[in-house]
Amino acid sequence: MSEIVARIGLAVMLLPITALVWTIASYAFIYNGNWPPSAMSVVSVWVFVYAFVATYWICLWKNVVKWTESRIRRSWVVTALALFAGVVGCSCFTIFLKQSLAEAMLGIGQIVPVCWILGTIIVWKETPLERIERLNLYNRRSVCCPACQYNMTGLSETRCPECGKSFTIDELFVAQQDQQLDLEDRQQDLE
Ligand SMILES: [Zn+2]
Structure with missing residues (x-):
């Protein structure tokens, strides 16, 4: 198996592995007898999952991506935008769907890693000059x-x-x- 095929395989595996991590984190932080869960326990789950996804994705591509100053800066912008998308999503859930903050975060929290991954794919892609x-x-x-x-x-x-x-x-x-x-x-x- 060539290195790039292994990387693509590991990239595809991110989704099922993250689902597993999310399940474990949910049982650890949320399903401890209290329902509805506290906002704090939902935040704990997402912090745990976000940290996992970021570590996994960065480790996977760090030796392939050319880390120019501008690319690192744009990666931070992507991170900020992804978190912002999470805040907007939660606000919409609480305002329009009349859900509690915990329910909103539980329902829409995955928008942050999804936006972040999509953003990093665009930002980390090789430019024509680099090619x-x-x-x-x-x-x-x-x-x-x-x-x-x-x-x-x-x-x-x-x-x-x-x-x-x-x-x-x-x-x-x-x-x-x-x-x-x-x-x-x-x-x-x-x-
Ligand atoms: Zn010849």
Whole structure:
């Protein structure tokens, strides 16, 4: 299993695992004989669940996302907006549906992690420029034909399918090092 497939699998698992955490937290904080629950006990459940979701999601993507200053700032904005959505949702439930604060929070509290996850997906996504930089890095690790520069990465033979020339493995190896030096020279010239 490649790393990205494992990450996607873990991302999909967030929903059932969070449901489990929510159930455990509910039994711990709410279903202790008191009904209706106090607002404080519902807040405790959500704080617990929000902390879990945030930790899980950040751990899952922290090594993939490029943490620029602007991205970190926008992540905080997303967090604030998600909490704001929770406040608005609770207000609507109490005002329009005439529910108690505890019931409102119980009914609409999941809006915060849902908004937060959606927001982070948008903010943490690679920009076109970052994608180009990543592909450049990948190209520098690729194997090119010393004669015609055809990208030979992934081939199982050392004959270039583009120009037909054959090389030994050591010839290819030396040529890649030379190309890397050329690239670095050109980069230095540009800077
Ligand atoms: Zn070639």
